[in-house]
Every structure is written in structure tokens, then in C-alpha cells.
Amino acid sequence: MQIEIPNVLKTLSDIFPEPLYIVGGYVRNSIMGLKKEDIDICSSLTVEEVENALKDSDFSVKVKSKALGSALIINGKDSFEYTCFRRDTYSDNGSHLPEKVEFIRDIQEDAKRRDFTCNALYYDIKNDKIIDFYNGIEDINKKLLRTVETPEEVLSHDGVRLLRMFRFECELNFKIEKHTYQTALKYSQNLRDISGERMIYEITRILHSPKKYPGYTKKHAYMRALKQFNKASLWPNFRIDCLKVKLNMVKKVEHKSQGFLIDVIDTVKPISISYYLNLILSESFGMNKKMTEQYVNIICGYYEALNHQQNKPYFFKYFNNFPSIHELLLAKSKYLANKYEFFYKYIISHKIVVSVKDMKITGEDIRKNYPFVKENRYKPILESLLSDIFDGKLSNEKEELIKAVDGKLKYL
Numbered sequence: 001m002q003i004e005i006p007n008v009l010k011t012l013s014d015i016f017p018e019p020l021y022i023v024g025g026y027v028r029n030s031i032m033g034l035k036k037e038d039i040d041i042c043s044s045l046t047v048e049e050v051e052n053a054l055k056d057s058d059f060s061v062k063v064k065s066k067a068l069g070s071a072l073i074i075n076g077k078d079s080f081e082y083t084c085f086r087r088d089t090y091s092d093n094g095s096h097l098p099e100k101v102e103f104i105r106d107i108q109e110d111a112k113r114r115d116f117t118c119n120a121l122y123y124d125i126k127n128d129k130i131i132d133f134y135n136g137i138e139d140i141n142k143k144l145l146r147t148v149e150t151p152e153e154v155l156s157h158d159g160v161r162l163l164r165m166f167r168f169e170c171e172l173n174f175k176i177e178k179h180t181y182q183t184a185l186k187y188s189q190n191l192r193d194i195s196g197e198r199m200i201y202e203i204t205r206i207l208h209s210p211k212k213y214p215g216y217t218k219k220h221a222y223m224r225a226l227k228q229f230n231k232a233s234l235w236p237n238f239r240i241d242c243l244k245v246k247l248n249m250v251k252k253v254e255h256k257s258q259g260f261l262i263d264v265i266d267t268v269k270p271i272s273i274s275y276y277l278n279l280i281l282s283e284s285f286g287m288n289k290k291m292t293e294q295y296v297n298i299i300c301g302y303y304e305a306l307n308h309q310q311n312k313p314y315f316f317k318y319f320n321n322f323p324s325i326h327e328l329l330l331a332k333s334k335y336l337a338n339k340y341e342f343f344y345k346y347i348i349s350h351k352i353v354v355s356v357k358d359m360k361i362t363g364e365d366i367r368k369n370y371p372f373v374k375e376n377r378y379k380p381i382l383e384s385l386l387s388d389i390f391d392g393k394l395s396n397e398k399e400e401l402i403k404a405v406d407g408k409l410k411y412l
Helices: 007-015 025-032 047-054 107-111 136-142 151-155 159-172 178-186 188-193 196-207 222-231 256-268 273-284 289-306 311-318 322-332 334-349 363-369 375-390 398-408
Strands: 021-023 040-043 060-065 070-075 078-084 086-089 100-103 121-124 129-132
Touching: 007 070, 007 078, 021 025, 025 121, 025 136, 047 060, 047 070, 047 078, 086 107, 129 136, 151 159, 151 178, 159 178, 159 188, 159 196, 159 222, 178 188, 196 222, 196 256, 256 273, 256 289, 256 322, 273 289, 289 311, 289 322, 289 334, 311 322, 311 334, 311 375, 322 334, 363 375, 363 398, 375 398
Parallel strands: 040 078
Antiparallel strands: 021 040, 021 121, 060 070, 070 078, 086 100, 121 129
């Protein structure tokens, strides 16, 4: 069976002193008639040998990890992930990275370190043929997820492979082979060892799996994995304090990650929503500070709208993220969504200032005109002036605001 490959890869294969292979998702998707993945390639050459083989060619090599035998092979706008055939040995702590890596020459031995049969397909570029050691093509036709070696060997050490299993189930509409599934649950504690960054990556891809292959992946594909997590009570492994999440908003909104977080909050009912979200997103999942703050602001803005927060304090806090909040509110209460949207549009059309940073006065202006005022008083003074501007008591003009500071000093 032949698959379509870029001419640049055929050129690269002709230069290579050893057979060069495409491996994994690109081969699988070519068989299934799906959108092609990025192309991963491999051979028996170490990274150093690849560098020597390509030093006088139009290809450049960017080493990613000599320890893992990985590199980027680049030609103009084209780049390909390269790995050397290897044998991986894992520790017992669930780490995604192998404890020991041995570079080898045997392609069949390399196939043993792959996860599922549908991903362990190699395409011999020079000879235009697929190499299938584990009946991966047959499993693709059956829409079956099955491990290359025994499930114990494949799933007992690496928590990421468990998440990948659930993701492929959603994206590809495959069933998980019974023994593979049972073994995955046996080692579900390995999910705790996944880095926060990788956990967010995999869960986000699960939640947004319907977008992966439009027209092929089912509309609510992500529900297959979420229901599996509920059925097996896996959520504590994701640092979420419940055994089952009540899945409601995730099905109603476009931004699945935000909908899911609302479902978590509605299930757990934490005393402090912002504290709990910060705990999950930054400490457990390792989300960066800026993204965490945005998510917390959006979700808290949703709940404060449900609690009928007054317009002025509400839009002082949530104006910038209101379009995202509005989408969530529409799924819960069209009345509240329309109510807050009315004031949001009113603020825009009348150019009302809702942020200290948009005022014509700064802390530096206070310092210059009122040098005796301590710096820790600048913020409450500016916020009080902002409130007066919002209420129409003051205009956003520098001279007027500087004069108004004098009146604030009696109370702040």
C-alpha cells in the first residue's frame, strides 16, 4: 500500500545511508483517509550520524535531545521530527520520560516501545511500503485501540499513555480493547505523575476532540472519555476533589475547557471559587500565571453574574473578559446574559472608563501634585476617582481629576 508523501522526504530518503521511515499518526491517518498529522520519521542512525550524513546537503539538523536521539530535520519551510531507533526503560514512578535509553539498529525492536498498534506503523519511503508488526491495519479497520505488547508492559509505567488512550478513543472513535482498558484502570494512579503542562495538553485535546477531524469525529466525542473518568472515579488523579463530575455546561458551550471547569465547581462547591481554581490550574496543572488569571476571571465573572452583582463593581472586574463570560451566561440564563450585555454595550458606546489604567491620571501625577501622600494610598484614591467617573460625577480629564484628589484625601 502506498501513501502520499512530500517529494522533499523522498529526496531526504535518497540521501540517507540507511532506510528512512515515516512512523505513527501520519501513516495511520493516511490509511483512514483523515487529515494528515505532522510527519515523524525515524531510522537506525543516531543524531550525530544524521548530522554527518546531511552536512553537505540542503537539509539542516536541529538537535532536540541527544539523550533521546531526537532532532528536527529542516529544509526550507519543511521540518520533520526525527528519532533514532531505540529501546526505552522506564522507572516505576509513572514518568513519561524513560529512565534509560539504548540506541539500536533493529526496527522491530523500536516498534516495541510504541503505545498502540494503530500508531506502530512504519512507512518505508524508498520502497513505498507499510511495515506492520502488530496487525495495526487490521485494528484500524476494526476501530480498536490495542497495545503493541502486553498492556502491562505498555501501560504500567507511563501515565501519559493512559491519557493518550482516552484521547484516541475520542478523536478516532475507536473502542478500547477490554484487557487494555482493565489494565489502564489498574495503573490509573500513574496519572498523578504526569506533569501539569502535559496533563493540560491531553485533557484540552480530549475536551476539544470533535474539532480534530471535522466530519469524522463525533460531535460529543469528548463525553466518551469524561464518562469513563466518572465511571472509574479517576478525577482525584487529576487533583479534582470528587469521584464523579456532574457533566452539564461542558455540553452546552463552545469553549469546553471553561464549561468543564464550571461543572467541576458546581460539583465540588468550594468555599472560594477563585482559590480553588487557582489551586487546580496553577498548582496542579501548572498553567502559567497569565492564563490562570484569565480563566479565574472568566469563571468568577460567570458566577458573580448569577449572583446579580451590581453593574459598576462587576464591569470594573470583568469588562475585558465579558465576551467569554457572555457565552457562558447564554448557556445558563439568557435573561442575565442579555441584561449584562446591555450594560457592556452601553459602556462601549458611551466610552465609559472602567479601568484605572485608562484614566488620564496616574500615581505619578498624585506624587507630583501631592508629595506628602504615601504611595500605598495611590490605589484607593485612583479607584475612588474611577468610581466617580463611572457615575458621571467627574469627567476623565487630567486637571479635573488632579483637583478631585484633594477631596479624597479626607477619607482615604
